[in-house]
Every structure is written in structure tokens, then in C-alpha cells.
Amino acid sequence: MPFVTIAPPTFDVDLDLRYATADNLTGRPIFARPLCLLHPQAAERLQVAVRLAAAQGLRLHIFDAYRPPAAQWALWNALPDPTFIADPRIGSSHGRGVAIDLTLATPDGDLLEMGTDFDDMRPIAYHGDTSISVTAQRNRALLLGIMAAAGWQHYAFEWWHYQLPDAASYPLVEDAAMGPALM
Secondary structure, three states: OOOEEOOOOOOOOEEOOHHHOOOOOOOOOOOOOOOOEEOHHHHHHHHHHHHHHHHOOOEEEEEEOOOOHHHHHHHHHHOOOOOOOOOOOOOOOHHHOOEEEEEEEOOOOOEOOOOOOOOOOOHHHOOOOOOOOHHHHHHHHHHHHHHHHOOOEEEOOEEEEEEOOOHHHOOOOOHHHHOOOOO
16 A cells, blocks of 8 residues: 655644654754655544644644654664664554654644653653643643544653554564665
8 A cells, every 4th residue: 555645735733744854853964855754544644633733723834744764773773662663673653654753743843842842752741740831731732632633642751652542463564565765
């Protein structure tokens, strides 16, 4: 089943695919090109989330979606902590195309305060952390509400990570199955 490319104008989102840049926890690009892909069922639920965010006067700002196995290994090699990075020998929901890392932004593209940046691998990035500002707590709750209403599940240790229910039931996808090389 071919994955869906997530990009404007079909998806009214902002793309900031950090793993195609050095602005990520590895300090180097781990994708050769910025391409945002999702399983068709995840893409459908993302469209619902886009509409729900728009109803709040907001946009979705995407950091990551499908992640090829080589990229998962690069992250694991940089931080082999299963709290934050799925062991590539087991596979991740990103490697199945049913996970997305994102935040909320204003219509002008300004990111809402979330208490940490994307890929901040400390307990302060946990959804339930209350040491962050009340504004950031409220924004995390708003993102959680939008994504939950669209049918996504949150990951308790990363405020930015959402996945489809029963993510492990979807098959892992090798990047070769996606067509032209992603890496």
C-alpha cells in the first residue's frame, strides 16, 4: 500500500522536517531530502487534525512522520534510550508510517510555546510535566485534545509524538518499498 505524501496544498500544514537538517539530536542530517510520508489511515486522521486545528485558528507544524530504518539506527546510535528512541531491532511506529511528531502554530507560522523544543530528551518534555509555564501546559493540552479528537494516541514521554492506536499491528516498511531512496 503506497504511503501518502504530506505536503501543501493537499495538506494545509507547515513542514519543518528536522531530520533532513542538522537541527536534530544527532547534529547532522539523517534524511537526504525532506519528504513527509504517512500510511493512508494516518494521513486520513491527520486531515481531521488539520481541520480541528484550523477551527481553533491554528496550524499543524510537522517535524517528522515516516522514518526509514537507517534513520532509526542513526537516532538510536545518538541516544540509545528506549524511553525516547525505539530500538531499531524492534521497530518504531514511525517505521510503520503511523506516527507523527508535530506542534501547533499560529496562522503566521509562529510556534506555540510548549515548554521545550522538539527532540528535547529530558523529563521536562513529558506530557504531564508541570514545571513548565501554565501557557505551555495549556498549549500541550490543546495539541493533545486536537490529536485525540482526530483519533491519535499520545506518547507520555514526548509532547510532540502521536501515533495511531495499535501502531505495532502495522507492518514495518523498508525505505526501498517507498520508491526512490529516502536516505
